[in-house]
Amino acid sequence: MKTYLNILIVFLMIFSSNKIIAQKDSTALQRKARKMVREGNKLYSQNQFTDASVAYKKALGNNANYDKASYNLGNAMYQNKNFKEAVPQYELSAKTAEDKFSKAEAYHNLGNTMMETKNYQGAVNAYKNSLRNNPNDDETRYNLAVAQKMLDKENQDNKDDKDNKDNKDKDKKDKDDKDKDKDKKEGDDEKDKKDDGKDDKDKDGKDEKDKNKDQKDDPKKDDKDQKPKQQQGKMSPEQIKQLLESLNNEEKKTQKKMNAQKAKGKKVKQEKDW
Template sequence: MKTLKYTLILFLLLFSTKEIAAQKDTITLQRKARTMLRQGNELYQKKQFTDASVAYQKALGNNSKYDKAAYNLGNAFYQNKNFKEAIPQYELTAKTAKDKFTKAEAFHNLGNAQMEAKNYQGAVNAFKNALRNNPNDDETRYNLAVAQKMVDKQKQQKKDDKNKDKKDNKNKDKKDKDNKNKDKNKDKKDGKDKNKKDENKDKDGKGDKNKDKNKDPKKNDKKDQQKPKPKPGQMTPQQVKQLLESLNNEEKKTQKKMNAKKAKGKKIKQEKDW
């Protein structure tokens, strides 16, 4: 019995020691987180927002539920115009913050970041949540009115664009229909012109045919035979005389050319000087 009692006491002592060590580790991490938070705040005051964001991230690394570090990290991102990165930090702060004032501040800045990201409906929701936690914040109320106006403007723009697209499509359909009718009428007109042209062509062909019929083939043949052609082997005495004279003259010309060539072909004898 005593042995069981001592064992229970020893177990309680060991458990207490571990619990105390865990508490000490937690306290140590929280202290480190606060130290990094202060460093980040100093850098933020110097407008060194990038370095400040690194310090705040280290603070959250030591204490992930450190809402002040998350809120300040969101501010550092916001100052560097990293609005999309700032949004989740403000959301985390709004979720983990225990007092309404901190929640209201987180929702207010969340609304501003959503406005910069052009998510106007998200901004409206954030500003409304900020006012639920702090109804007396006139600045938040003013931002809510601006955000709501932007939402209405965005909706109207979408409506106008939709109506414009509808009108453009209607005009396009009308234009296509007009062009289709125009092409149809053109084809019809071209068909009529073609039929008319073919009809005229048929008439012309018929007239030419009739014209050819009016021609007298016997008359044409008679006209072509007005000049008689000489028959081979039949020559008049006068033609024979002319042919003989022509041959005689041709022979004289040939003989004269031969004599000229012989005279031209003689070699000149050159006397040598011995």
């Protein structure tokens, strides 16, 4: 029993010793962090923002939750116009700050940084968080009004751009539709022309086919059309001879009739039969 008691005492002594050592180490780190912050503040006051940033980072290396180090590091980066790098430092400071006033300052500077990057919605949110922790800060309230105005303007511009884009897309669609209608009409006109030409061709082909059919049905007609016509008034010698004989006979008959009618006093006009 006595042995167990001795072991327990030794264990408690070791535990207490380690705790004391850890506390001493933590205190030493906190002292180093505060020392680096003071060094950074001195450099910051001399406008040596880059060197000041290095000192603040060393302070955070010794104490990651040191809100003053993260806040001052954000300020140094802001002064160097490293706005994107400053944002997470202010967010960390707002998260680790132990009092509302410190939180309000961190959110206020976060809002200023958001304004620099034209993140107006983020700025509005940051300023509102700052006022929640310090409602009496008139500067923050003014900055919130400016950020809200810029946000409204941005939304309106985006809406106008969208409307303009929609109108352009509509105009382009209407133009494309008109071009399509025009192309379709021209295509229909060209098709009609082709159809008319085809109809004429088919008609000509049909007429030619009918003609060929007629020639096939009436070979004599085709032969007649194909042979040259005999000239009018031209007769063969045999036809002339026959005609003269016929005329002589008719003349004799006529002479007899005329002689017979002279007594009556009537003259008759004789028509030729050719």
